[in-house]
Amino acid sequence: MDAVELARKLQEEATCSICLDYFTDPVMTACGHNFCRTCIQTSWEKAKGKKGRRRQKGVFPCPECREMSPQRNLRPNRLLTKVAEMARQHRGLQERDLCPAHQEPIKLFCLEDQSPICVVCREAQEHREHRVLPVEEALREYKLKLEEDMGYLQEEDRVKDRRERIMVEFEKVALFLAEEEQRLLRALKREEEETAMQLRNSKATLDQQRRSLDLLLLQLEDQSLREPLQMLQDMKGTLARKRNLSVQCPEVAVPAVVRTVCRVPGQRDVLRGFQEEVMPDPTSAYPYLLLYESRQRRYLSPLPEASTACGRDRFLAYPCAVGQQSFSSGRHYWEVGMNLLGDALWALGVCRDNVSRKDRVPKSPENGFWVIQLSKGKQPLSPGPTTPVTLTEPPSHIGIFLDFEAGEVSFYSVNDGSHLHTYSQAAFPGPLQPFFCLGAPKSGQMVISTVTMWVKG
Known part of the structure; x- marks a missing residue:
């Protein structure tokens, strides 16, 4: 075996298969393979974070043969330490760090040609006008750049994984909703x-x-x-x-009374994505309609005894109020809590911002009201062009969803997530406001966000 082949063999034996450099503090695994102590520990630490079959604690695969090796069985290889030191000092093995043209140490890096050069190459015509850096400085600079690129690619992978996960989850939801629909x-x-x-x-x-x-x-x-x-x-x-001859009246089957309730799973979570904190406007409230803000512990509207002249925006015909917000676009959702007493009619929904507040008019879309009526003990009225839908068993909480562009106002039971009613038209005639109307005195309370409303008796 000639000297070159001997040098090559010595280089192979003194090189770590993980970092591809000469061994530093070499250790031997149970299966007989050698690695730098830092390299094998880093490899095993990475193996801990990977998903897969569960492994015995403290036992990891060898990077060379994949045989399981206890981490505590690593043994220092002092002989290999000496071999690695000999390889570092052997001149024949350092030829890789010499310029092939001038046999000078490579200490510079040409940024234009993206190649390492020696000091003689630096003075040559080929590189004289080029920008160069010391190898160590160029190594640090490119290492940082590679780390940035790796971080960007890793982030791209994470975004891709998240995108795929979102698509899979929505496909599951879509399949479930399709099955529930059927x-x-x-x-x-x-x-x-x-x-x-x-x-x-x-x-x-x-x-x-x-x-x-x-x-x-x-x-x-x-x-x-x-x-x-x-x-x-x-x-x-x-x-x-x-x-x-006995004349018997058969049981009447009313087609209009439908027992099957529309409950879309997860619909309330979707609606709450459009939820807003709707607040009633005290300046619009009926004179004997009291608004109490529980968060601030104060009355928002003046007590009837202290009220003087009624403003032009105040409701006088009914114990009503509108919200402070006015909606002319987008999707909006809010919830209202109720405690009904007696059989007085209540109403809630939306209305035009310019509805009549002095006169008694039917609360119908023709008059600018898209509402449902709530009642205990009264027979439901058949909805017609001038009659709103009436619920005789109203839930304790109702959600109102306004889709302005679609021309729809929908009502939902917050108690069980069921759909109650939807008004639909081609377009709304103008801006809309949340609408709240109570019954007679002592007919109960209505809670909107942090405000409680009731009629003074």
Whole structure:
């Protein structure tokens, strides 16, 4: 074996397979492979953070053969320490640090050519006008740049992973919502079929009773045409047939009363993304409508005894108030808590900012009101062009969602997340304000954000 081959073999034996440099404080694993102590510890620390099968504590794979090796079994290799020191001092192994053209130590780095050079190359015509740096300084500069690039790429990977995770989670939600939609539609279809069956059965019963009544009527007509004595003789049987004919009214199936409730899972969380702190405007409140701000422990509206002239913006016809905000675009959501007493009608929703506040007008979209009425103990009114929707079993909390561009106002039960009603039109005629209306005195309280409203009796 010649000297060059011997030098190459010595270099291989003195080189760490992880850092590809001469060994520094070499240690041997249980499987017989050698590494720098710092290199193998760093490799094992990185292996701790990787996901995969659980490993026994303190045992890690060898980077060379992947055999599991206890960390505590690392043994210093003093012989290899001497070999590495010999390799560092061997001139034949330092040729990689010499300029191949001039056999001078490479101590400079040409920034234009992106190549290491020696001092003789620096004075040559090829590099004389180029900007150069010492190798150590260029190494620090490029190391920082590489670290920045690595950080950027790692951040890109994290963003990519987050993007993929978001897409996967939304696909799961979309699949779940599609399944829930089909379940509700099937329930509604079954209810529709049951109602149709009830209607058919009721019609068949009524048809049977109608035929029986027609037959009895014909018999009575025939009886009335007979001779008086003969008619009186058969009267007992005729009256018995009449008594035996029982007319039963079948149970009425009302198609308008739908039992299947629309509850979209997670809808309240979505709506709360548009939630705002809506506050009633004291200057718009009915004179006997009291507003108490619990956070500040103070009355926002003057007490009736202290009120003087009513402003032009104050409601006089009903115990109503509007919100301080005015909406002319976007999506907005707020919630209202209620404690209803008695059977007085309440109302809440939105209204135009220029509705009549002096006169009593129906609270309908035609008059600038998009509201639902809340009542205990009253029969629901059939919604029409001048009648708002009335709930006879109102929840304790109601959410109102305004989508101005879509022309929609929707109402939801906060208690169970069910949809109550939606007004929809092509477009709203102008800015809208939150609307709150209470019933008679002692009919309960309404809570909007931190403000409690009630009518003084």
